[in-house]
Structures are given as structure tokens and as C-alpha cells.
Amino acid sequence: MAKTTEVSDKIIQALADYLKRDVASIQPTHHLRDDLGLDSMAVIEMLYRIEEVFNLQIPDQDLVGLTTVGQVIAYVQDRVAPAPALAKKPAAKRSTKTKKA
Amino acid sequence: MSARVVITGLGVVSPIGIGVPQFWKAALEGRSGISAISAFDPFPLEGYRSRVAGRILEFSPEQHLPAGQGDRVDRYAQFALVAAKEALADADFRIEREEPHRVGVIVGAGMGGMVMGEREITQLYEQKRPHRVHPNFIPVITLNSASGIVAMAYGAKGPNLTISTACSSSAHALGQAMHAIRAGTADAVIVVGADASITPLVFAGFCSLRALSTKYNDAPERASRPFDRGRDGFVMGEGAGALILESLSHAKKRNARMYAEVAGYAATSEAYHMVIPREDGEEVATTMRLALKDAGVTPAQVDYINAHATSTTVGDAVEVKAIRLLFKSRADKLAVSATKSLVGHTLGAAGSLAGIVSALTLTSGQIHPTLNLDDPDPACALAGLSAQPQARKTKVALINAFGFGSNNAAVVLKTISA
Numbered sequence: 013m014a015k016t017t018e019v020s021d022k023i024i025q026a027l028a029d030y031l032k033r034d035v036a037s038i039q040p041t042h043h044l045r046d047d048l049g050l051d052s053m054a055v056i057e058m059l060y061r062i063e064e065v066f067n068l069q070i071p072d073q074d075l076v077g078l079t080t081v082g083q084v085i086a087y088v089q090d091r092v093a094p095a096p097a098l099a100k101k102p103a104a105k106r107s108t109k110t111k112k113a
Numbered sequence: 114m115s116a117r118v119v120i121t122g123l124g125v126v127s128p129i130g131i132g133v134p135q136f137w138k139a140a141l142e143g144r145s146g147i148s149a150i151s152a153f154d155p156f157p158l159e160g161y162r163s164r165v166a167g168r169i170l171e172f173s174p175e176q177h178l179p180a181g182q183g184d185r186v187d188r189y190a191q192f193a194l195v196a197a198k199e200a201l202a203d204a205d206f207r208i209e210r211e212e213p214h215r216v217g218v219i220v221g222a223g224m225g226g227m228v229m230g231e232r233e234i235t236q237l238y239e240q241k242r243p244h245r246v247h248p249n250f251i252p253v254i255t256l257n258s259a260s261g262i263v264a265m266a267y268g269a270k271g272p273n274l275t276i277s278t279a280c281s282s283s284a285h286a287l288g289q290a291m292h293a294i295r296a297g298t299a300d301a302v303i304v305v306g307a308d309a310s311i312t313p314l315v316f317a318g319f320c321s322l323r324a325l326s327t328k329y330n331d332a333p334e335r336a337s338r339p340f341d342r343g344r345d346g347f348v349m350g351e352g353a354g355a356l357i358l359e360s361l362s363h364a365k366k367r368n369a370r371m372y373a374e375v376a377g378y379a380a381t382s383e384a385y386h387m388v389i390p391r392e393d394g395e396e397v398a399t400t401m402r403l404a405l406k407d408a409g410v411t412p413a414q415v416d417y418i419n420a421h422a423t424s425t426t427v428g429d430a431v432e433v434k435a436i437r438l439l440f441k442s443r444a445d446k447l448a449v450s451a452t453k454s455l456v457g458h459t460l461g462a463a464g465s466l467a468g469i470v471s472a473l474t475l476t477s478g479q480i481h482p483t484l485n486l487d488d489p490d491p492a493c494a495l496a497g498l499s500a501q502p503q504a505r506k507t508k509v510a511l512i513n514a515f516g517f518g519s520n521n522a523a524v525v526l527k528t529i530s531a
Contacts, residue, residue, distance in 0.1 A: 032181075060248050063244070
């Protein structure tokens with residue numbers, strides 16, 4: 013699905029910009045800390061960039077599930093274009109929904 | 114007996130040069146680091162009464178620091194990192210040979226991380242998007258960000274402190290580092306003074322305070338003119354100075370080259386006014402007297418004064434009045450120079466730059482000129498002030514530094530053998 017690729021590309025590009033490394037060197041399987049060397053502060057900075065790119069607010073309780081590049085891509089994909097089955101309650105567990113930013 | 118304290122390394126980031134050799138050469142040549150402010154986009158320049166400053170026009174942290182090291186800190190802390198790196202190399206001070214908990218960092222900073230500070234505040238108030246405040250805003254604007262990053266970069270695990278007393282910040286940093294070494298709580302301290310706040314809001318604030326020079330917007334190099342009759346306020350500068358202080362025994366043990374001894378220090382408050390000095394000069398004289406007493410030298414032994422001399426009408430006159438009060442007939446035998454005539458008023462960096470200049474003056478016998486002393490003001494005339502460089506043997510130097518908040522500092526340096 014084109015949308016997924018677009019999200020994925022944007023996230024990997026944002027990561028590459030942040031880490032100052034080649035886009036091709038970043039894989040969805042990469043662990044943000046163990047493979048890409050991001051400490052907890054760096055993860056927050058990186059997510060801050062991704063929030064801007066996708067006009068999102070990521071609530072604190074969602075951070076725990078975001079430890080790999082692939083998880084970040086899937087999460088953002090879900091937030092920006094929820095899968096049809098989840099469309100009616102995409103943010104049910106989230107107290108902070110994205111509003112007019 | 115408490116430890117004697119010596120200076121073994123120097124580092125500079127300044128509007129007249131990055132690196133001590135470049136800085137000192139430019140200082141002795143009397144080169145001005147003051148230039149016109151071309152733009153504070155998107156603010157109209159005509160809204161600023163003063164349009165000159167001592168800016169560092171070509172500074173990229175990547176050129177001086179390992180990749181990424183300066184990424185998470187503001188400009189003033191990047192300056193601090195670069196100056197400290199040079200000072201450590203100059204001292205051949207290697208942390209891996211030291212007990213790291215015996216090596217401290219004391220930074221003097223007046224304004225701190227105002228580049229990011231202003232940007233984030235502006236964006237928040239304009240856009241009203243609290244969730245878009247940068248995650249690094251707090252760590253960057255917290256005033257000890259420079260002392261923190263310097264310790265992290267160079268592995269110094271001893272006392273890590275920041276002193277913020279406006280324009281006297283890094284003179285106090287020097288003094289407090291001396292105290293820490295004297296007291297035996299550190300073998301060595303990396304002392305840094307740094308500020309980089311020529312930013313739209315801070316600059317406007319100093320304009321509104323009517324503290325800055327406004328008469329020389331078309332002749333920037335003439336704007337900073339301490340002790341001259343035509344002076345009309347200070348010129349903001351930016352930069353950093355770093356000095357490695359260590360105990361004499363520690364320096365001797367590692368066979369370090371020594372520039373000078375940090376022999377005495379005094380800190381006082383005028384308890385008088387937030388921004389105006391006491392006009393009789395008594396408090397400044399007392400501060401100098403206490404520092405000399407601490408150093409065990411008499412006024413008659415002082416050869417050189419690095420004056421605070423910001424180029425304000427009242428401040429310069431008060432300082433000279435105080436010098437005359439304390440030194441009496443010796444006042445006209447002293448060599449005096451005003452470093453702010455070269456680089457402007459670098460706020461938190463000023464005391465450290467004064468320390469560096471004084472250390473170089475003691476070792477070289479060269480006194481840098483005081484620029485723009487075209488028409489010496491009789492209210493603050495001293496025979497030892499000169500628009501030309503002077504060659505004079507000096508053994509004892511006195512550094513003056515005064516800050517908003519009614520704050521005074523004086524530091525005494527001596528040649529090692531004096």
C-alpha cells in the first residue's frame with residue numbers, strides 16, 4: 013500500500029537526518045537503542061521530529077511500544093491512516109487525541 | 114598552609130580570534146572585533162537603538178569539536194567546549210592521567226542558552242502549541258548546561274558548578290576555582306566563562322536599559338571606547354575563555370608550563386543598586402583591597418590592572434575613582450588596559466578573557482592597547498592607559514569585574530616567581 017511506503021520513507025528519512033546517516037543503512041528491524049544507538053533522550057528528540065512530520069501528538073503511554081523502527085512505522089501508519097477494522101476506535105486507549113495542531 | 118594555585122592552560126573563542134595565538138596577536142595589534150549587526154530577521158533593525166556588537170562571525174562547532182558533541186547545547190556552551198578543549202591541550206592536561214573526581218569544572222555564564230531560549234519562547238507564544246516545545250529546551254536553557262557538557266566532554270568528575278553574577282560571572286569562577294584548589298577539594302579546575310546572547314530579545318533588553326552604545330552605529334569599530342570622553346555605553350560581545358587552574362604541587366609534579374599564579378580573590382556586594390555602581394568608588398576600592406590582601410601583596414606591588422571598563426559613562430569613572438582611592442600616587446604608575454575595547458562586553462566570558470589577557474601580559478610583558486582612547490576623559494584619566502601597545506615588565510596583575518546585582522569581584526595574578 014502506497015500510504016505505508018510513504019510513512020515508512022518519511023520516518024526512515026527523519027531518522028537518517030537525525031542520525032546523520034545514510035537512509036539505506038536504516039532497517040525496520042533496527043532497535044532504536046541497541047542498533048541505532050539512540051538513548052532515551054534521543055528517542056524523545058526523534059519522536060518530536062516525527063510528530064512534526066505527521067502532525068501528531070504521541071502520548072507518553074504509547075512510548076513503551078516504540079522500540080524498533082518497524083514499530084514506529086506501524087504506529088504512525090495506524091495513527092495517520094487507521095486500518096478499516098480499527099477505524100471506529102483508533103485511539104480508544106489514548107487519552108490525548110491529535111487535534112488541530 | 115593552603116595550596117598555591119597556578120594557571121597552566123588557556124583557551125579563547127572571541128570576536129578577534131578563535132584560539133589564544135590568534136586572539137593575543139589581534140589584541141596586541143589593536144584589532145577591533147566590533148561590527149555592524151546586519152539583521153535580526155524578521156525584526157526591523159531600526160527598532161534597535163544600538164546596531165553594533167562584538168560577534169563571532171565565523172563559528173561552526175563542527176570545525177572544532179568531534180561530530181555531534183555540540184549538537185545538544187546552545188551557542189555559549191559550544192564556545193565553552195571549544196575554549197576548554199584548547200586550554201586542556203595547551204596545558205597538556207590529560208584526564209586519563211588524573212583522578213577524575215579531583216578535576217572540577219566551574220563555569221561563569223550570565224545569560225546562558227538564549228539562542229534556543231528565545232526561539233522556543235517565541236514559537237510557543239506565537240503558535241500556542243505547547244506540545245511543540247523542543248524536548249531539549251529545558252536542558253539547554255538550564256544555566257549549568259555549559260559546565261555539564263564540558264565535564265562530559267572531557268571526563269572531569271569533580272565539583273561541577275556554574276556561577277551567574279552577570280558581568281562578573283567568570284571572575285568569580287576563577288576565584289571560586291582558586292578556593293576549591295586551596296581548600297584541597299580539587300587538584301585542578303577547568304574554569305570557563307562563556308556567553309552568546311546577541312539575540313533579538315536580549316539585545317533589545319540591553320537597548321531598552323539604555324546600556325549600549327548608540328552613537329557609533331555607522332562606525333562600529335569606534336563604539337567600544339572605555340575611558341574616552343566620547344563613550345556612550347557598552348557594546349555587547351560574545352565568546353568564551355577557558356583557564357586550567359591547578360595546585361602548584363600538581364603542576365610541578367606533571368612538569369606543566371605555568372603562566373601565572375592565581376594569588377588572591379575578593380567577592381563583595383555593594384548592596385546598593387541593581388545596575389548602578391556606587392559613585393564614590395568606595396566599594397570597588399574595598400573589593401580590590403581585599404583581593405590584594407588575600408594575595409599577600411600591597412597596592413605598591415601592583416603593576417597592571419585589567420580594568421572592567423565597559424565604556425559606560427558612569428562605570429568607567431567609578432572604576433578610576435576607586436583605583437585612585439586605593440592606589441593613590443601609584444595609580445598613574447600602573448599599566449592599565451581595557452579588553453572590552455577590543456571585543457566588546459562578553460558578559461559571562463569577560464572575567465575569563467581578562468584572566469587570559471592578564472596571564473599573557475605577565476608572561477610576555479606586553480600590554481594590549483585600549484582602543485579608541487582618542488580623547489581621554491579627565492574624569493577617568495590614568496597615565497598608564499594607552500591607545501598603543503606597551504612593553505612593560507609586570508609581576509602582579511589585578512583583574513576587576515563588576516556585575517549587575519551590585520556585584521563586585523577582583524582577582525590577583527602574580528608571576529610564578531613573584
